[in-house]
Amino acid sequence: MTGLVQGVGFRPFVYRMAMKYALTGWVQNTNENVRICVSGTAVDLDNFVISLEKEAPPASMIENIATSELAVQDFVGFTILHSDDLSDDITEISPDIAVCDACLEDIKKQGTRLGYAFVNCTNCGPRFTIIRDLPYDREKTTMQPFAMCPDCRKEYETITDRRFHAQPTACSRCGPHYELIVRGNPVSADINVIASQAANVLENCGIVLIKGLGGMHLACDALDENAVGRLRLIKNRDGKPFAVMFRDLGTLRQFAFVDDVAQQSLVSWRRPIVLLEMKKDTSPALAENINSGLNLVGVMLPYMPFHHQLFQRLKTHAIVLTSGNFSSEPILTGNDQAISQFTSFVDALVLHNRDIYNRTDDSVARIMDGRERILRRSRGYAPAPVRTGMDVDGILAFGAELTNCFCIGKGQKAFLSQHIGDLQGLETMQFYEETISQYLKLFRMKPSLLAVDLHPEYNSTKTARHYGGLPVVRVQHHHAHIASCMAEHHLDEKVIGIALDGTGFGDDGHTWGSEFFVCDLNGYERVTHFEYLPLPGGDLAAEEPWRMAVSYLYKVYGDDFSKLALPLFSGIDPEKIAMVVRMIDRKVNCPLTAGAGRLFDAVSSLVGLCQVATFQAEGPMRLEALVRNDCYEKYTFDVDKTIRFDATIKGIVHDLTGGVSLPVIATKFHNTIISVIFEISNTIRAREKISKVVLSGGVFQNKYLLEGSVALLRENNFQVYTHAAIPANDGGIALGQVAVASKRRELKCV
Ligand code: ZN
Ligand code: ZN
Numbered sequence: 001m002t003g004l005v006q007g008v009g010f011r012p013f014v015y016r017m018a019m020k021y022a023l024t025g026w027v028q029n030t031n032e033n034v035r036i037c038v039s040g041t042a043v044d045l046d047n048f049v050i051s052l053e054k055e056a057p058p059a060s061m062i063e064n065i066a067t068s069e070l071a072v073q074d075f076v077g078f079t080i081l082h083s084d085d086l087s088d089d090i091t092e093i094s095p096d097i098a099v100c101d102a103c104l105e106d107i108k109k110q111g112t113r114l115g116y117a118f119v120n121c122t123n124c125g126p127r128f129t130i131i132r133d134l135p136y137d138r139e140k141t142t143m144q145p146f147a148m149c150p151d152c153r154k155e156y157e158t159i160t161d162r163r164f165h166a167q168p169t170a171c172s173r174c175g176p177h178y179e180l181i182v183r184g185n186p187v188s189a190d191i192n193v194i195a196s197q198a199a200n201v202l203e204n205c206g207i208v209l210i211k212g213l214g215g216m217h218l219a220c221d222a223l224d225e226n227a228v229g230r231l232r233l234i235k236n237r238d239g240k241p242f243a244v245m246f247r248d249l250g251t252l253r254q255f256a257f258v259d260d261v262a263q264q265s266l267v268s269w270r271r272p273i274v275l276l277e278m279k280k281d282t283s284p285a286l287a288e289n290i291n292s293g294l295n296l297v298g299v300m301l302p303y304m305p306f307h308h309q310l311f312q313r314l315k316t317h318a319i320v321l322t323s324g325n326f327s328s329e330p331i332l333t334g335n336d337q338a339i340s341q342f343t344s345f346v347d348a349l350v351l352h353n354r355d356i357y358n359r360t361d362d363s364v365a366r367i368m369d370g371r372e373r374i375l376r377r378s379r380g381y382a383p384a385p386v387r388t389g390m391d392v393d394g395i396l397a398f399g400a401e402l403t404n405c406f407c408i409g410k411g412q413k414a415f416l417s418q419h420i421g422d423l424q425g426l427e428t429m430q431f432y433e434e435t436i437s438q439y440l441k442l443f444r445m446k447p448s449l450l451a452v453d454l455h456p457e458y459n460s461t462k463t464a465r466h467y468g469g470l471p472v473v474r475v476q477h478h479h480a481h482i483a484s485c486m487a488e489h490h491l492d493e494k495v496i497g498i499a500l501d502g503t504g505f506g507d508d509g510h511t512w513g514s515e516f517f518v519c520d521l522n523g524y525e526r527v528t529h530f531e532y533l534p535l536p537g538g539d540l541a542a543e544e545p546w547r548m549a550v551s552y553l554y555k556v557y558g559d560d561f562s563k564l565a566l567p568l569f570s571g572i573d574p575e576k577i578a579m580v581v582r583m584i585d586r587k588v589n590c591p592l593t594a595g596a597g598r599l600f601d602a603v604s605s606l607v608g609l610c611q612v613a614t615f616q617a618e619g620p621m622r623l624e625a626l627v628r629n630d631c632y633e634k635y636t637f638d639v640d641k642t643i644r645f646d647a648t649i650k651g652i653v654h655d656l657t658g659g660v661s662l663p664v665i666a667t668k669f670h671n672t673i674i675s676v677i678f679e680i681s682n683t684i685r686a687r688e689k690i691s692k693v694v695l696s697g698g699v700f701q702n703k704y705l706l707e708g709s710v711a712l713l714r715e716n717n718f719q720v721y722t723h724a725a726i727p728a729n730d731g732g733i734a735l736g737q738v739a740v741a742s743k744r745r746e747l748k749c750v
């Protein structure tokens with residue numbers, strides 16, 4: 001059997017099935033598969049194979065069961081053979097699994113596990129975060145220093161036990177433990193004291209640093225405005241929304257709209273953060289400064305025993321649980337670092353002595369068009385491979401610059417790394433380089449082909465130079481976006497590829513980001529794109545949407561734009577506006593951009609929603625938050641060689657000065673973009689006879705835009721492909737790079 005069949009309780013499950021059908025023989029973990037040799041009647045053998053597929057443990061994923069008949073042998077009973085280190089082909093590594101209900105029960109009842117926060121079993125517990133090497137055995141995890149006590153050893157060796165071969169199994173006598181540290185001093189190692197005191201700090205406007213599965217978290221009462229404000233100061237994070245952990249599903253429902261699909265994600269063993277729309281005017285309510293007044297909040301449910309133990313002692317309904325780091329640095333994993341960096345900022349630290357080997361953040365998902373869409377792929381998802389259906393062996397893809405993930409190819413599987421972050425600070429670069437090395441070692445992969453973004457100055461592109469001497473495939477950013485979505489759906493043909501996002505290096509040297517391609521995995525024809533506009537101040541313009549608004553207004557109205565009575569002018573120094581106009585006139589620091597994100601920025605500024613962004617994509621998010629579902633109007637636009645929005649801008653200005661409400665304007669604008677997507681797709685279909693449309697790029701994290709585009713295209717008999725398991729943002733780029741590199745190698749164009 002191949003697939004995700006190690007570290008998910010598979011061998012004991014096989015054993016139980018063998019018992020059920022009275023079979024004799026053996027099962028063995030190797031690093032390429034799980035092998036089973038069984039003897040019994042034909043009927044029992046058939047039923048056994050059916051049961052293997054039907055009743056497999058929740059976190060397992062069977063890729064293939066290959067069977068063949070062997071000469072009859074005599075076995076005594078059914079045994080589990082020792083793991084064999086056979087070859088460089090590996091099986092997969094399970095992502096971390098949220099604590100199961102049976103283990104939560106054990107904490108309440110089992111003598112040596114009463115209140116024991118590191119309880120786990122073959123169905124749950126840490127996996128990827130503690131694994132140093134394969135095959136998955138305790139000595140190759142960060143549980144290695146903890147020798148099992150006789151009782152744990154007995155369970156571990158008892159085939160019928162739920163902890164049979166549960167590598168991280170432990171109890172209060174032999175396993176890791178938590179420690180509470182206050183003002184630099186260890187206070188207690190008693191879990192009851194730790195949980196009670198931590199709860200007490202949280203109830204009193206305090207901040208607690210808590211060591212988790214893949215890194216440290218910072219926590220505070222999510223209903224306490226002052227506590228959240230304190231946390232913002234510590235994190236040095238102006239407005240970026242915080243994730244919130246709720247006590248349980250019932251409590252969450254009092255605060256947010258939870259549909260069936262969202263519920264499935266929230267309670268799944270992967271336990272991602274799910275972006276949910278909050279109910280208005282609830283009492284009590286979440287602190288306003290959690291999400292800067294946006295209607296979406298990232299929420300999750302407890303997934304470690306300690307989370308449950310903490311909530312047992314907390315009166316509040318929810319806590320902020322945000323990554324323990326200073327903005328722009330990766331999430332902290334080491335105890336010493338946590339103590340030295342955070343002791344003076346937080347009121348208490350809850351650490352433990354099980355090391356984190358593979359750093360992972362919480363994953364983030366959003367439910368769109370009735371499906372879970374991963375926006376940040378990390379804990380619970382990585383490092384499960386993407387089955388590409390093509391030969392990606394030996395390909396190492398370095399990803400983009402922001403929201404980076406890299407990707408390695410092994411056989412037909414692409415192992416997309418966990419979320420790394422923005423490759424800008426020293427710490428993140430270290431994390432990036434270390435994690436690449438760890439993946440190469442863990443998955444026993446020797447790269448033979450490299451894939452990088454076309455942008456020569458990306459730190460990812462530069463990192464590839466350390467792997468000198470290997471052939472390099474350079475992939476245009478938006479082609480990689482489309483290829484990523486194609487790889488997710490096993491598409492290998494000509495498609496209409498529409499990539500809408502903020503930025504990306506184009507092959508004409510300008511900034512792209514609104515690409516309408518006819519493309520396949522090998523290459524693309526850029527059919528059209530949004531008209532180029534000056535981006536006054538370059539990268540600064542992405543942080544200050546008003547600059548882009550000036551760029552559009554100046555283009556449409558010329559000097560007259562300053563006479564328009566717009567909210568824009570109330571907040572920004574007229575001197576600065578005049579300076580931006582001069583920059584545009586003189587073409588100083590005004591690269592040309594076609595980024596769709598910049599148009600969203602400009603409109604968010606025009607309507608007065610966001611002049612200076614306090615976090616990435618704030619303007620577009622605020623604009624989307626206003627959208628209504630009962631407005632079908634749109635603005636006009638022009639299509640010649642490019643797509644021009646002069647008429648759209650005029651329409652918005654007209655509506656603004658005519659007193660049309662902002663929600664209507666925001667909706668009309670979204671409808672306009674949906675209409676552009678549809679109209680261009682139609683034109684291309686008529687010309688090329690292609691009806692498969694692939695949508696990718698960060699702009700498609702916008703629910704209204706994605707759902708509206710998909711619905712309109714489907715109604716008109718397009719087949720539409722969108723991201724679900726792979727992020728539509730730059731976190732998915734590396735998978736696209738792998739797919740393009742594989743195709744070019746196949747066509748011998750490398
Ligand atoms: Zn369990
Ligand atoms: Zn023990």
Ligand code: FE
Binds near residue numbers: 477503
């Ligand atoms: Fe992008």
